[in-house]
Amino acid sequence: MKPTQIISAITFLALAASVSAETKFHADYEDGSISSGYPTAGPFRIWVPGIEPNLAVAKDACYMVKGGAHNTKWAVANKVTLDDPDYIGGNYPRSEFGFGGPRGTSYNSGDRGAYSFSMQFPDLVPSVKGDRPAPKEDVVWQFKHYDGGHDIHIALVGVNLVLGWGGNVYKQVIIDDVMPYVNKWMDFHFEVLWKDDETGWFTLEMKLPGERRLGHKVEKKDIQTFVTASPDGTKWGGHGMIQYGVYRNSANSTAGDTKTLIVWHDEVTAINFSQPPDQQPPPSDQ
Numbered sequence: 655m656k657p658t659q660i661i662s663a664i665t666f667l668a669l670a671a672s673v674s675a676e677t678k679f680h681a682d683y684e685d686g687s688i689s690s691g692y693p694t695a696g697p698f699r700i701w702v703p704g705i706e707p708n709l710a711v712a713k714d715a716c717y718m719v720k721g722g723a724h725n726t727k728w729a730v731a732n733k734v735t736l737d738d739p740d741y742i743g744g745n746y747p748r749s750e751f752g753f754g755g756p757r758g759t760s761y762n763s764g765d766r767g768a769y770s771f772s773m774q775f776p777d778l779v780p781s782v783k784g785d786r787p788a789p790k791e792d793v794v795w796q797f798k799h800y801d802g803g804h805d806i807h808i809a810l811v812g813v814n815l816v817l818g819w820g821g822n823v824y825k826q827v828i829i830d831d832v833m834p835y836v837n838k839w840m841d842f843h844f845e846v847l848w849k850d851d852e853t854g855w856f857t858l859e860m861k862l863p864g865e866r867r868l869g870h871k872v873e874k875k876d877i878q879t880f881v882t883a884s885p886d887g888t889k890w891g892g893h894g895m896i897q898y899g900v901y902r903n904s905a906n907s908t909a910g911d912t913k914t915l916i917v918w919h920d921e922v923t924a925i926n927f928s929q930p931p932d933q934q935p936p937p938s939d940q
Contacts, residue, residue, distance in 0.1 A: 677757035677931055679896075679924040683728040688716055690730075692756055701752030703732070703743060703899070712740035715749040716899070722920040723772035723839040729920035731776075732899035736907040736914075750899035754800065757931065758924045760895045761797070763850040763880040765928040769896065770843040771795065774918040778836045780813045784910030791816060793901040794917050795842070802890025805881050806846070806856060810915070817858060817872060821881040828860065828872060838863040839920070846879055848894070854879030896924050 681690035692700045703709040703716040710716075714733055722729040732749040734741045741747055753759035761767055773794060781789035789812040796807035799821075806819045808828075815829035829835070841861040847854050855875045859868040883889050898919050905911040 675928055675930045677926045677929040679753065679756045679758035679922070681730075681922040682726065683718065683722060683730050683920060684726060686718060686728055688718060688730055696755075698755040698757075700756060701750075701754070703749045703751075706752070709743040710734070710741045710749045712738070712749075715741055715743075716751075719776075719918055723774075723841070724921065726920065729772075729774070729918045731916055731918050733914065733916045734900040734902050736902065736905055736911065747902040747905060748900065750897050750901055752895065752897050753924070754893075754895045758926045758929065760893050760929075761846075761848045761880075761926055762893050763848055765848045765926055766846070767848065767927060768843070768845050768925045769797075769923065770841070771898065771922045772839050772841050772920045774839050774920075775810070775832060775836050776916055776918060778832070778915075779912045780810075780833070781905070781911040782812065786909060788812065790902070790905045790909075790911050791818075792905060792911075792915055793903070795898045795919075796896075796901070797844075797846070797894050798897045799881055799894045800891035802888075803881070803884060805848075805879060805894055806844070808842070810917075819856070819874065820878065821884060823885065826872065828858070828870065829862075835863050841868070841921075843868055848880040850878060850880045850882050852876055852878050896922075898922065 683690045685691045689700045689702055694700060694702050694705045704711060717731050719729050719731045734747045734749050736747055783789050791809035791811045793807050793809045796804040798804045803821050809816050813831045813833055814827045815832050816825050817828045818825045843859045846856040854877055856879055858872040860870045861868045900915050900917050907913050
């Protein structure tokens with residue numbers, strides 16, 4: 655039996671009790687499949703690299719690894735090698751799972767959600783800045799607006815782990831140096847009130863290797879968490895979704911960004927406390 659998820663059940667139960675609707679997604683990968691048993695076709699599918707059209711086609715862009723978070727059997731890996739067309743997805747170096755269909759993975763303005771996951775950087779060779787002010791960011795988790803950018807995301811920038819929000823306008827370093835945690839699991843937990851005006855909020859907590867409980871809390875209040883347009887005014891689509899893997903939008907190997915980046919994820923949970931269980935999935939295009 656898989657060990658209990660580290661995220662406090664009290665937190666989830668308290669939130670669930672405040673509303674009548676709830677949908678939940680959970681991927682623990684213990685069945686040994688890259689979709690964790692969810693369909694890879696149809697309106698409720700997971701978008702899987704190598705299966706979904708227009709995603710990376712390299713055989714090792716997405717694969718299973720033994721030894722998941724919290725002493726479990728399996729986790730999932732995403733890999734991107736720069737300058738290789740087989741790792742291009744959606745016109746960028748990218749190997750990400752998309753989750754617009756499964757219950758709990760999408761959100762709209764006014765929804766309230768809780769999201770947790772474990773992540774590892776195996777044998778990381780970090781990007782260096784070279785002649786630039788800093789290396790380019792590699793996104794490893796994002797709440798992505800449909801037909802738009804990310805509302806909130808986590809990215810690796812050299813050895814820094816960086817949190818971004820407000821459509822990538824605001825950023826904060828949440829781990830100064832990830833190298834002591836290479837080849838070790840880190841746990842993350844978000845709680846978010848998605849709002850298209852400045853009444854939204856979110857919290858992020860982490861549990862780093864050697865720690866017993868979540869901490870390192872980041873809290874942002876009275877902000878727009880559900881972004882509706884880019885800074886240049888370009889409108890975004892009508893809902894958001896979780897995505898995770900490796901997204902290397904502007905990485906450049908000749909400038910100092912690491913050639914190959916691999917990221918592992920496990921124990922992914924997404925709960926939408928405002929979504930009716932019978933709600934139809936949003937459009938299935940990324």
